[in-house]
Amino acid sequence: MSLSTQSLSPNLPPDTQREMLRRMLTIRRFEERASDDYRAGKIYGVVHCYIGEEAVAVGVCSALDRGDRIISTHRGHGHCIAKGADLNRMMAELYGRQTGYCKGKGGSMHIADFGIGMLGANGIVAGGIAIVTGAGLAAQMEGKGGVAVSFFGDGASNAGPFHECLNIAATWKLPMLYVCENNMYAAQTPAAATHALSDVAARAAGYGIPGVVVDGNDIFAVYQAANRAVDRARSGDGPTLIECKTYRWRAHTERRGQPDLRDPAEVEMWKSRDPIAQLEHQLREQGYLDDTELQAVERDIMGAIEAAVTFAEASPFPSPEQATDDVFAA
């Protein structure tokens, strides 16, 4: 992977590039805090961290408009933040509070913000792929040039909905991006043990659509691929499968005592390819960022996260009786 800014930075305005950095850093700091608070018993259930994969969500969402729709997985904080979700309501949801995005009914695995086109994290592997393909169908029927994006893992790419949806989206030329976050593992199982081909993207050929492999830790590579796919989708040419090769730094979940069977040297190798450090390096090379600016960004983010925690802690728990609300729409 070349670090030459010439070949990688797609002539994006400096503000856009700095915004990409800010979002990636926000995801990382948010999850570091969520993980600490989970260990402290303030966040319940199960938390899956996206740390190490931030360039995928931010790279893809940077190519979208506000009205475009995305769907996420069990590892959903990154997609929420990349699409512009409110940190206060996210943190309050993790804290199980009434002011959370789902009024405390969902938790980490189920944050959604339909107002910004974020159709939800999902606890069922591959559970979101058909739903967001339906959003793609809706965008096509609306005829306003909207697109929809399915984020899913390498593990999910082996489940039926992936194949069924790629076929129907290709056949109907739906304005879709299928973004596979190939972090090389599904829980403890290496992708190599469950995929006959090393590239998920190669499966696109079977459905007659473009399949591209990108370095998922290089935000510009992700952004460029997403941009091309968005153009194609908006012009009515149908879906694209984008496979982002990436890696999660942490264990599958934050649960204590959980096995992590991965080779520590492999983890270290991927940490040395930190997507955030790479972007930071490129911004500095272009003269778009210096220490003072970076510190200011960090301070802003830490302030926002601290504020989110304060908001969550000050928010009431739902009242027990609210358990029966929202089973049906009014």
Next chain:
Amino acid sequence: MRELTYNEAAVEAVAEEMRRDPKIFYMSTDPIGPLLREFGAERVRATPITEAALTGMAIGAAGSGFRPIVDWRQVTFCFVAMDQIVNQAAKIHYMFGGQVSFPILYRAAVGGGGQVAAQHSQSPYSMFMNVAGLRMFLPSTPHDIKGLMKTAIRDNNPVISFESSRLMTRKGPVPDEDYTIPLGQADIKREGSDVTVVALAWLVHEALAAAEELAQEGILVEVVDPRTLVPLDAQTIRTSVQKTGRLVIADEAGPTAGFSAEIAAVVTEDGATFAQLKAPVKRVCALQVPIPYSPVLENHVFPDRQRIITGIREVLHGRRSTAAA
């Protein structure tokens, strides 16, 4: 006697049966370490996340002479395989006139209490009880899970082992020697003459705690654990209710068309038992909602020993049973 956890007892049952019968093999998305180490990757397979295919492949392998075990892990993950479960596994023996048998064990963790929200917490066994052609059990102790699972693995039908998430790490005595427990045999976990509580899994323990508390007041509670859901041991339940004249049913699932409804029907449709009832039947179930995340909400949804005690008092005082709570 030595003690094992519920989960250890289940794994021990599988291991013993796999040692005994080389036709048994195991498939799950993340294999169980001790099984993998002992039996190797050929017999303990790490699979892609494709429960629909695994569920169906088990049927084909079983019809071809093997005895597969498919571990769905959370029961909610098997919903992607509903066609294979309901249309295929349950019907294939009957529909093809019983030509060959399909010995399969499906394993699934059920229940809540872990704040893992609606897609990882559910007790949907009555959905499966409603399908003819499937056997299933839901034990409450390490002893019972081991004995029932060994029987299920030897059974020549698809059997679902529902396993309580809340009980996984709970310890209990398990004999060293080989034993099995037949399907379709309830167990009276505590004898009493005033009221019968039929409870499942974790709620067996809550019912026992309730019985202990009420014993201080001289109220004698009988706790019946059906253990097997299909085939159901209706006789043991009826006999108990004939003795006590009062019935409370405690279930971690919601009441609607549930296990608790089946028990109520089994008791009240039997003339001899109905004649002995001194009070309306009381159900103590979860609220009829998807399971919420926040502990405040989740705790409110599930029944516990307090609600069982309230239910018992209600049937003892012969008050009219209000809607299931």
